[in-house]
Amino acid sequence: MVTKTVTVVNEQGLHMRPAGQLAAEMKKFPGCTITIASGDKTAKATAVMQIMAAGLKKGAIVEITADGDNEQAALDKAVELFESGFGE
Amino acid sequence: MKKYLGKGVYGAIAIGKISVFKKCDAAVTRIHVEDTEKEKQRVTAAKELAAKQLAEIHEKALREVGETHAQIFEIHLMMLDDEDYNESIENIIDTQSVNAEYAVALTSDNFAEMFSSMDDAYMQARAADVRDISNRIIANLTGANADNTATDEKSVICADDLAPSETVSLDKDKVLAFVTAHGSSNSHTAILARNMNIPAIIGVGDSFLSGIHEGDTAIVDGFTGEIIVSPDEQTLKTYTEKQRRDEEQKKLLQELKGKENVTLDGTKINVFANISGIDNIGAVLLNDAGGIGLFRSEFLYLENTDFPTEEQQFYAYKRVLESMAGKKVIIRTLDIGADKQVDYFGLKKEDNPALGLRAIRICLTRPEIFRTQLRALFRASVYGNLGIMFPMITSVSEVERIRAICEDVKAELKSEGIEYSDKTEIGIMIETPAAAIISDRLAPMVDFFSVGTNDLTQYTLACDRQNPEAEEFVDTHHEAILRLIEMSAQNAHKNGAWIGICGELAADTTLTETFLRMGIDELSVSPTFVLKVRDEVRKTDLSK
Numbered sequence: 001m002v003t004k005t006v007t008v009v010n011e012q013g014l015h016m017r018p019a020g021q022l023a024a025e026m027k028k029f030p031g032c033t034i035t036i037a038s039g040d041k042t043a044k045a046t047a048v049m050q051i052m053a054a055g056l057k058k059g060a061i062v063e064i065t066a067d068g069d070n071e072q073a074a075l076d077k078a079v080e081l082f083e084s085g086f087g088e
Numbered sequence: 089m090k091k092y093l094g095k096g097v098y099g100a101i102a103i104g105k106i107s108v109f110k111k112c113d114a115a116v117t118r119i120h121v122e123d124t125e126k127e128k129q130r131v132t133a134a135k136e137l138a139a140k141q142l143a144e145i146h147e148k149a150l151r152e153v154g155e156t157h158a159q160i161f162e163i164h165l166m167m168l169d170d171e172d173y174n175e176s177i178e179n180i181i182d183t184q185s186v187n188a189e190y191a192v193a194l195t196s197d198n199f200a201e202m203f204s205s206m207d208d209a210y211m212q213a214r215a216a217d218v219r220d221i222s223n224r225i226i227a228n229l230t231g232a233n234a235d236n237t238a239t240d241e242k243s244v245i246c247a248d249d250l251a252p253s254e255t256v257s258l259d260k261d262k263v264l265a266f267v268t269a270h271g272s273s274n275s276h277t278a279i280l281a282r283n284m285n286i287p288a289i290i291g292v293g294d295s296f297l298s299g300i301h302e303g304d305t306a307i308v309d310g311f312t313g314e315i316i317v318s319p320d321e322q323t324l325k326t327y328t329e330k331q332r333r334d335e336e337q338k339k340l341l342q343e344l345k346g347k348e349n350v351t352l353d354g355t356k357i358n359v360f361a362n363i364s365g366i367d368n369i370g371a372v373l374l375n376d377a378g379g380i381g382l383f384r385s386e387f388l389y390l391e392n393t394d395f396p397t398e399e400q401q402f403y404a405y406k407r408v409l410e411s412m413a414g415k416k417v418i419i420r421t422l423d424i425g426a427d428k429q430v431d432y433f434g435l436k437k438e439d440n441p442a443l444g445l446r447a448i449r450i451c452l453t454r455p456e457i458f459r460t461q462l463r464a465l466f467r468a469s470v471y472g473n474l475g476i477m478f479p480m481i482t483s484v485s486e487v488e489r490i491r492a493i494c495e496d497v498k499a500e501l502k503s504e505g506i507e508y509s510d511k512t513e514i515g516i517m518i519e520t521p522a523a524a525i526i527s528d529r530l531a532p533m534v535d536f537f538s539v540g541t542n543d544l545t546q547y548t549l550a551c552d553r554q555n556p557e558a559e560e561f562v563d564t565h566h567e568a569i570l571r572l573i574e575m576s577a578q579n580a581h582k583n584g585a586w587i588g589i590c591g592e593l594a595a596d597t598t599l600t601e602t603f604l605r606m607g608i609d610e611l612s613v614s615p616t617f618v619l620k621v622r623d624e625v626r627k628t629d630l631s632k
Binding site: 012013015016017019020023024044046047048049050052053055057 | 159160162163166167170171172173199202203206207208210211214217218
């Protein structure tokens with residue numbers, strides 16, 4: 001299991017597009033369970049509705065955890081997405 | 089004639105017949121079933137069909153609103169595949185032994201409720217997305233498919249609310265405008281309408297749909313959010329004209345946005361915008377002005393019940409400078425008195441206010457007001473490309489006094505360790521005949537001149553611009569005025585200063601060529617005239 005902490009940099013927080021992008025990318029790691037947690041909220045990184053429901057705003061500190069096949073690659077990809085502001 | 093008011097989400101005007109959008113909101117009933125597996129298979133089939141439909145809508149959206157906004161339908165596809173959402177539907181079917189329609193509707197309600205209860209307006213609006221995909225699945229389950237392209241005529245679509253997929257699915261060639269009783273400006277429907285360039289008004293309220301009929305004529309004003317149903321002839325005429333002007337402006341915008349203000353023979357000038365408040369910045373950017381040639385700082389004083397503080401002013405100036413991102417912003421210091429009165433200044437009533445204590449004269453007699461404004465301006469100067477302009481100048485000694493106060497304010501800021509920009513340009517308005525006549529003496533003292541043609545006209549021709557009786561004697565093209573402007577231009581250039589015109593005459597395109605021949609460097613006009621002037625500049629040939 002690997003984890004890393006990132007900060008949401010997107011102005012509007014993790015709104016629909018970034019949430020959708022994260023879920024789509026994370027689904028490419030089928031043997032791996034990836035979760036994101038911030039404060040008391042957690043969400044499966046493959047579940048777009050959960051990610052949106054977590055309502056992560058700009059500046060939120062998010063702990064990403066990946067567990068399973070290819071976990072390091074999955075974590076790296078998630079971190080990259082967060083840090084690049086999901087290309088926005 | 090009936091009027092309704094909502095929130096305009098795309099500024100344009102449409103006039104046409106109303107077509108009421110009918111939803112196939114088949115009421116979902118709860119039915120007990122034995123074969124839950126069969127219900128789950130029905131859901132799977134309905135979802136597969138929904139995915140196919142959404143892929144088509146996505147294609148259409150890509151063509152009509154572009155990739156960024158079309159992405160919403162990719163996300164709808166993902167929502168359709170969302171684990172929690174699907175687990176919820178299956179669980180309801182399994183545990184309650186109910187029909188697929190009911191399970192989807194209940195799941196939809198639960199998820200929509202979850203979003204609605206979030207503390208963020210954007211997330212609250214996502215409830216509509218959940219309902220949109222759910223209603224699609226339900227429609228596929230019941231086999232009821234909405235067909236809303238019944239009318240052949242282009243019409244004003246009126247609906248209770250429109251889901252994003254419904255908005256994009258509408259045949260654009262048949263839609264003049266959207267009007268919805270509900271919906272928020274955060275909704276994708278609003279965003280999509282904006283990007284489809286269709287006038288749209290949302291949130292008109294519950295009474296709207298009951299008050300209108302299929303086929304009624306309606307005027308939709310997306311600028312103000314007004315809907316006028318069955319307008320009278322006069323109203324119809326007014327709006328037809330407003331629509332024509334708007335279309336002309338948008339056409340200019342399409343053709344001329346991003347183009348240079350350059351004559352056929354290659355002379356470039358600046359076309360800037362005049363504004364009276366921070367609210368106008370959007371119009372400046374929309375109309376592609378190269379900068380702000382006149383920012384009237386009076387609004388800060390007129391909107392207040394007491395003198396605006398240095399902080400209040402600083403934030404306003406900082407905001408306009410930042411919004412213009414390095415483009416020139418010329419802020420004119422306080423110009424009240426004459427026709428603009430402010431109670432808390434306690435100015436005495438004057439018999440002849442146009443010739444009395446106004447503008448710079450107030451500033452020089454009450455330096456504490458002036459210094460506060462100058463401190464705020466210089467403090468803001470580091471956030472962009474600022475020019476400060478002083479109104480109603482008549483003499484060299486006034487400019488000397490102003491410059492001394494400016495130096496003093498800068499020294500004061502320096503001693504307090506507050507930064508200001510040394511690149512801040514200082515200019516004066518040429519709006520009295522005196523200033524134009526001694527422009528050779530004033531030019532060496534400043535970086536620029538800006539001609540205020542309204543006052544210059546009234547002072548030169550001795551005609552009160554507020555007096556309708558004298559109107560026939562006001563000739564704005566009077567040779568005396570043009571000569572004063574030309575003289576000022578020559579003197580500015582001889583002394584390394586630039587010269588602009590910020591009065592109403594700057595927008596008079598019959599004079600554009602005359603001004604260009606005089607060597608005017610900048611024309612500053614109302615935002616909506618920027619492109620008209622650009623158009624004229626681009627048609628002018630100074631080599632002939």
